[in-house]
Amino acid sequence: MNNQLMDEFDLIKKYFVPISSIESQFLSNDGAVFKPKKDLDYVVSTDTIVEKIHFEGNEPPDQIAKKALRTNLSDLAAMGADPEFYSLSISLPKAKSKSFIENFVKGLKEDQKKYKIKLLGGDLTASSQLITITINIIGTVPSGQCISRSNSMVNDLLYVTGVLGLSNIGLLNLRKNDKKYSIAKLKYYLPQPRVEFSSSVRNFVTSMIDISDGFIQDCRHLARLSNLEFAINIKNLPISDIDLLSYEERLNAALIGGDDYELLFTSPPAHKEKINKIAKLHGLQITNIGHVKNGKNGQVTSNSIPINIGAYKHF
Amino acid sequence: MNNQLMDEFDLIKKYFVPISSIESQFLSNDGAVFKPKKDLDYVVSTDTIVEKIHFEGNEPPDQIAKKALRTNLSDLAAMGADPEFYSLSISLPKAKSKSFIENFVKGLKEDQKKYKIKLLGGDLTASSQLITITINIIGTVPSGQCISRSNSMVNDLLYVTGVLGLSNIGLLNLRKNDKKYSIAKLKYYLPQPRVEFSSSVRNFVTSMIDISDGFIQDCRHLARLSNLEFAINIKNLPISDIDLLSYEERLNAALIGGDDYELLFTSPPAHKEKINKIAKLHGLQITNIGHVKNGKNGQVTSNSIPINIGAYKHF
Structure with a gap:
């Protein structure tokens, strides 16, 4: 997990390490490592939400966190995949950082449990004004069973x-x-x-x-x-x-x-x-x-x- | 690949589909699907670069694309992993979109070839002022051979x-x-x-x-x-x-x-x-x-x- 905020390491240690996973090595490395499960295909999707475009900005941060995660979970659902992991990238104004992140992480934690999904890592950067959140999500389906958008048949x-x-x-x-x-x-x-x-x-x-x-x-x-x-x-x-x-x-x-x-x-x-x-x-x-x-x-x-x-x- | 720019689908069709991969199903679905290779561990990392913080903004877009990709490739290198796939999320002002993206994609294409890495998908969103680029990268290492930050020994x-x-x-x-x-x-x-x-x-x-x-x-x-x-x-x-x-x-x-x-x-x-x-x-x-x-x-x-x-x- 990288970062560029002033008290970057502290924020990550205090808020993100507790909700991180074994695969993320508790955010001590540049990346996470996972051993793929047998006979599964892996599905990957990415969604970004931007303040003032996808959310207002004055919502409770835990709600923003859930919205960011859930739009990605919906992409997995569209392909019939079961959620496994996600990576998170947040750019936010420095002034907001502590209070925002504390409540934001609360939302993540609740939805990690609800949807049985683990945090792999991410990036925390400063932005000049607006919050941008990108989530990359990884799911699994039994080999060959991924649903596509293109296989409907007459009479379906x-x-x-x-x-x-x-x-x-x-x-x-x-x-x-x-x-x-x-x-x-x-x-x-x-x-x-x-x-x-x-x-x-x-x-x-x-x-x-x-x-x-x-x-x-x-x-x-x-x-x-x-x-x-x-x-x-x-x-x-x-x-x-x-x-x-x-x-x-x-x-x-x-x-x-x-x-x-x-x-x-x-x-x-x-x-x-x-x-x-x-x-x-x-x-x-x-x-x-x-x-x-x-x-x-x-x-x-x-x-x-x-x-x-x-x-x-x-x- | 999702998006929110005005001529969103056109931009993706024209610029990103040609550099996409079989695994991404040429960006026709919400996500990409890959079959993990045998006896390999998978390494995942994410890095964001923000205009005015990590790059100036007036650089040639192909150079910005390469910088975004290479900071992520460096994270894989730090873990001894070979690059496989990446997902890309860009938020950029509408006015910039076409000219910026054309040259940006040229840079991606060159580095995809140089580093043997495939585009899985991503997200294209409008931002109010500044460009934010998040790349999520996936690499592989032979099972158990990932390098960590914590195993140095006396006399090394x-x-x-x-x-x-x-x-x-x-x-x-x-x-x-x-x-x-x-x-x-x-x-x-x-x-x-x-x-x-x-x-x-x-x-x-x-x-x-x-x-x-x-x-x-x-x-x-x-x-x-x-x-x-x-x-x-x-x-x-x-x-x-x-x-x-x-x-x-x-x-x-x-x-x-x-x-x-x-x-x-x-x-x-x-x-x-x-x-x-x-x-x-x-x-x-x-x-x-x-x-x-x-x-x-x-x-x-x-x-x-x-x-x-x-x-x-x-x-």
Whole structure:
């Protein structure tokens, strides 16, 4: 673990060594060492969150830590991988360092336990103004069982986990005090990566993506990579039922709002019962929103008409 | 590969996909997948460089890319590991994106070839002002052969590669046009990680560190972790011979200047000939600057007197 803050070594010793792993050699070396487990493939992903862009900056630091970790966990979930390790790089203004880091590490510690993931190391640097956090995450899948974005097949059913658009509704209403917004705000602050569900269904799924750029964009992405049409029924989309907003506002949030971190996946009809059973086991709502067909390849349609994202853009 | 820049997908498709790897699935998924090689341990390290702190910002982008990659390669070298993969996260102002990235990727491509390392993926985000680059690097060593910082033994000889202080001299004289500074400036801009040498000596070395925080600090670090005294002869330090500076200035740069990225390592006297032979094979200068003894444990001494870093700090 390297660093450039004034009391760099002290900060690392006090806060990061206690949450580090054997593999990291308790941060005494330049890097961490691990012995790969047998018959597993390793999955690697990286996500950066920047203050004022991906988070406001005035959130409790433990919440920022969890958001940084969870957006990465969601990337692993999208590939059906089980979390193993992460590396962390933080750049933050010197003035913030101590108080920020103490609470930030508390958040990491809680999520390390929750998601069974170990800290390998990282870097702590000073920045002039804003906080930037990069996490590199490493997961595993049984050899050859990684889920890609491109293997959906004709007649596969299309599913989505959870409720869409909540995070976007939360973001747009952060300053509103009505309690009806609290679930949406919480979803914005604290994504719920579908790690365990993904691990349980990976053998029954043909393609999967986590919805981070908005349902419609990520859905098109999946359709394009399999070069098939995804026929959905917009009315079936699991949108928020919050009664402070119009149907159009809630649908719009579901279609183009970002940061949902729900899973969108395809699975052969033969596995329908199994998929539903696994979701129930995890207490997770899943919705069959359509199916895969030959047709307007690479497009997402509703009633055979390509969904025009522009129509939903400027409510 | 995720991203948040305006023409995010285009930038990735145009510049990063061509330099990506099979393991990254040409950046079509959230993450990369690799099958670990047999009988190897995996080494992971992360380093961040921030504009105005670790680099000026007006350097050619290909040079910034190489510096980012090489500081990480140096961390692998310090552990005796062979480079395999890296992930890259860049936050940069929108205005800079296209021209910057084109040349930046050129630098990555050249160093990918030079150091035989593959791009796994990463993240491209917008920042408000400054460029921040985080690289996560993965290397391999034959199982159990990773070099740590803590295994030096009494009577081991202490070696250092290359010349110390050059990078610091380069940094302090970036604006001077005298050609005599050009090697020093080049060393500041383009570190030379000792990857191949490290790989060749890993079985003959007891502890190793790459000198990034200045010789004396990193040397103490190594002494402390083995809880032994490192007795050096300051006169033997390989310092710059540039005649524009006084002996004191050159020695000072060697002792406390940062960013050398040379290796400091200990090795039993029995391996002396072998070590010298390998260095010669790689065309690399190495210098025996002292030895390891029981005594003032955790300290670095010259003539049995602990070196007082303060004495060299404010020339």
